[in-house]
Amino acid sequence: MNKRIMMFTIYISPHFDLKVKQHQIGLIFTMASALRSSDRRVQVDGSTDPAPASIESDSVRIIEKQVQKRIFKIIVIGDSNVGKTCLTYRFCCGRFPDKTEATIGVDFREKQLDVDGETLKLQLWDTAGQERFRKSMVQHYYRNVHAVIFVYDITKINSFENMAQWIEECDKHSLNKHIPRILVGNKCDMEDKIAVNTNMAQKFADAHGMPLFETSAKDDDKANHVDAIFMTVAHKLKNAKPMMPVTVTSSYSSYDAVHLRDSPQHRGLQSAISSNNSSEEKSECAC
Numbered sequence: 001m002n003k004r005i006m007m008f009t010i011y012i013s014p015h016f017d018l019k020v021k022q023h024q025i026g027l028i029f030t031m032a033s034a035l036r037s038s039d040r041r042v043q044v045d046g047s048t049d050p051a052p053a054s055i056e057s058d059s060v061r062i063i064e065k066q067v068q069k070r071i072f073k074i075i076v077i078g079d080s081n082v083g084k085t086c087l088t089y090r091f092c093c094g095r096f097p098d099k100t101e102a103t104i105g106v107d108f109r110e111k112q113l114d115v116d117g118e119t120l121k122l123q124l125w126d127t128a129g130q131e132r133f134r135k136s137m138v139q140h141y142y143r144n145v146h147a148v149i150f151v152y153d154i155t156k157i158n159s160f161e162n163m164a165q166w167i168e169e170c171d172k173h174s175l176n177k178h179i180p181r182i183l184v185g186n187k188c189d190m191e192d193k194i195a196v197n198t199n200m201a202q203k204f205a206d207a208h209g210m211p212l213f214e215t216s217a218k219d220d221d222k223a224n225h226v227d228a229i230f231m232t233v234a235h236k237l238k239n240a241k242p243m244m245p246v247t248v249t250s251s252y253s254s255y256d257a258v259h260l261r262d263s264p265q266h267r268g269l270q271s272a273i274s275s276n277n278s279s280e281e282k283s284e285c286a287c
């Protein structure tokens with residue numbers, strides 16, 4: 001009985017050492033399992049108690065899932081003001097932000113998704129659309145990218161016409177042509193101001209082998225649609241052969257969405273920006 005309690009404690013304890021390697025965890029559970037089997041009571045007829053619901057295999061599966069998560073870097077690019085920040089915020093924090101300011105350098109958001117039984121971490125790089133806030137960062141954006149989301153504003157024809165330049169920039173930075181790419185037309189709630197019709201956008205998407213999504217980060221009714229964009233990317237990433245090195249994390253955290261503001265990576269990038277720009281950073285995601 002005590003041995004069963006011990007296994008349960010391993011699962012829930014926040015002090016569990018996450019650096020324990022997978023095979024070591026397997027070993028712990030094999031030992032616990034052996035101990036538990038030996039603890040089964042012998043019945044009068046000589047048989048043993050049936051094992052309670054497959055606690056070992058469930059626990060091992062849960063821990064394996066928590067210990068190993070693949071992290072994918074997704075960059076969100078497009079002209080300034082098209083709604084990149086609002087889209088990533090909507091996806092990670094579940095709502096439209098109260099206020100936004102021009103992104104300086106890059107803003108990170110992260111979300112875990114369950115895709116066909118595997119938990120994936122999507123690390124979203126919400127990049128600056130304004131050239132002056134990009135120049136010091138560009139090489140960081142395009143390093144080890146797993147997927148790209150191109151965003152234009154359906155009410156601004158220029159933002160759509162500039163898509164060709166954004167694709168060119170990806171090519172210039174030798175982005176793998178086979179990584180998933182998605183085209184997103186944002187601000188569909190402004191129906192009376194449509195400047196880019198769906199046909200036009202679909203032709204462009206087809207020509208570049210990308211799926212097209214038209215959505216609105218603002219409209220609550222389209223929140224599922226925004227999720228669908230990122231789910232599409234996640235499915236493509238899960239099923240595609242890795243084109244880029246994929247990081248595997250040992251995170252045990254329970255949060256779903258978080259800014260990586262305090263991570264060394266972010267601090268490093270931000271110091272790179274601040275050495276080039278004296279402007280303030282964008283406000284944090286409040287979720």
Ligand SMILES: Nc1nc2c(ncn2[C@@H]2O[C@H](COP(=O)(O)OP(=O)(O)OP(=O)(O)O)[C@@H](O)[C@H]2O)c(=O)[nH]1
Pocket residue numbers: 078079080081082083084085086087100101102103104127128129130186187188189190215216217218219
């Ligand atoms: N009506 C409407 N407005 C939106 C939508 N998404 C964003 N906006 C507004 O568009 C403006 C720019 O949004 P951001 O998300 O900051 O744009 P961005 O592309 O990140 O801009 P940069 O950081 O400069 O690259 C803000 O005023 C938002 O409130 C949308 O779906 N509908």
